[in-house]
Amino acid sequence: MTLMGIITALIVGLVIGALGRLVVPGxxxxxxxxxxxxxxxxxxxxxxxxxxxxxxxxxxxxxxxLVTQVVLAAIGVALVTGFAGRRSVSRY
Known part of the structure; x- marks a missing residue:
């Protein structure tokens, strides 16, 4: 994969991830x-x-x-957010 291909994949990934975050409520x-x-x-x-x-x-x-990618990103964001929400630090 060329350098331009890697940069393009990162930009597309950022856009897809951002769209996935927009789809997930909260x-x-x-x-x-x-x-x-x-x-x-x-x-x-x-x-x-x-x-x-x-x-x-x-x-x-x-x-x-594109819709398939955004739906997968939304599922990924929801799963990661759910797992991150379960890890709460106890202060006691």
């Missing part, structure tokens, strides 16, 4: 770097799912692939 107390990681993972997994299902290579913009 406040998410997760850092920006974790949103980026979730977004990149969701973008890659969404592309694999779209290719497996046969709708990744369409003419024009792949809306179904």
């Amino acid at each position: 406040r998410q107390n997760i850092p920006l770097w974790l949103t980026l990681v979730i977004g990149v993972a969701a973008a890659l997994l969404g592309t694999v799912i779209a290719r497996t299902m046969g709708y990744a290579d369409t003419a024009g913009f792949d809306w179904r692939e």
Whole structure:
């Protein structure tokens, strides 16, 4: 993978992660770097799912692939937020 491909993947991952955070209701107390990681993972997994299902290579913009990626990012953000919310520090 070239340097430009890596930079593009990070930008797309950040956008997908941000869209995933917007879909999840409430406040998410997760850092920006974790949103980026979730977004990149969701973008890659969404592309694999779209290719497996046969709708990744369409003419024009792949809306179904984007929706798949955003839904996966929202699930990832919700799961990470849920796990982070369970880890509370006891002050006693």
